[in-house]
């Protein structure tokens with residue numbers, strides 16, 4: 571069943587998240603936002619554009635004065651300033667003005683790049699997020715964070731840019747390859763672990779339906795994740811406090827992502843980071859042995875890694891220090907009090923991080 575979640579700030583509605591199973595309602599939604607007669611730039615990547623851009627272009631041509639597609643090569647490696655410059659040039663060539671708008675059609679990379687282009691083009695034009703990967707539907711399309719990587723620094727340059735609408739068609743998940751799908755499950759599990767124990771139990775109880783990508787189950791799961799993210803971003807839109815809880819698993823996760831030169835997917839690294847952070851929580855006496863192993867082992871049915879070979883644990887610890895968040899005045903590490911309750915801890919030491927990383931280092935007895 572299609573559903574809508576409204577994001578409010580200071581008790582005022584800012585934008586809707588529409589969870590649909592086709593693109594049919596998009597033209598009406600676009601017109602409703604006052605974009606009739608405006609130009610639409612569909613920004614997408616080389617995998618998603620061939621699948622969905624034409625359909626959206628045709629649908630919007632009845633509403634907009636011009637609809638054009640700008641596509642860049644898929645993958646995290648494109649998430650940089652060069653791609654941004656190329657896209658902005660296309661905006662100029664198509665004479666985009668301040669009243670025109672961007673449609674970010676794709677996964678988290680497209681959402682971050684296109685959202686950032688919208689944030690800076692002519693000091694900001696509107697953007698509609700149309701996320702197509704599970705990760706983007708449950709996480710990155712909501713909340714208004716946009717940006718690109720700079721050299722080894724992930725998401726180093728960016729802006730907060732609230733979308734005017736997030737429109738997701740859950741049927742697009744059918745074309746997502748299995749590894750990408752399960753990568754998104756890393757973030758889904760994260761919501762359960764940090765803030766919602768009953769949702770965590772629900773995910774586990776729906777394991778088989780999730781594997782089968784049962785449409786109703788996915789819709790319910792995505793809506794629940796968006797509601798979790800809504801609660802957090804409404805409370806803390808600019809990450810001054812609680813929003814950092816969403817970084818559970820990400821300090822070590824990002825470091826692994828970098829160390830492995832982005833060969834592992836974001837959600838896979840998040841899963842590893844969650845295991846390491848759960849281990850640190852366990853060592854601090856917050857979680858029992860059983861709780862820790864249960865958390866660790868629950869990633870396995872969702873085809874996410876819980877150990878990794880060929881890493882230099884010391885190097886991973888160093889990389890956690892070069893994280894953008896670390897530059898911003900020390901690491902705010904996210905630990906668990908129990909399943910469903912995370913907290914921010916600024917006292918986690920280098921040694922503890924090292925121990926956490928060593929715990930997920932592949933060993934014969936660790937599989």
Ligand SMILES: NC(=O)c1ccc[n+]([C@@H]2O[C@H](COP(=O)([O-])OP(=O)(O)OC[C@H]3O[C@@H](n4cnc5c(N)ncnc54)[C@H](O)[C@@H]3O)[C@@H](O)[C@H]2O)c1
Pocket residue numbers: 615616617618621644645646649676677678679680682702703704705706709710711712713714715716725742743744745746747750753836
């Ligand atoms: N802004 C935020 O708040 C936020 C939050 C979490 C993650 N992120 C960012 O999101 C990125 C990861 O997102 P991602 O996992 O979606 O990566 P991605 O955008 O690279 O998408 C993964 C792959 O799936 C393909 N794809 C996407 N949708 C598809 C579909 N429906 N059918 C077939 N193929 C499809 C893409 O072309 C790509 O090859 C990272 O850069 C991360 O930093 C941002």
Ligand SMILES: [Zn+2]
Pocket residue numbers: 709757820836840
């Ligand atoms: Zn993430």
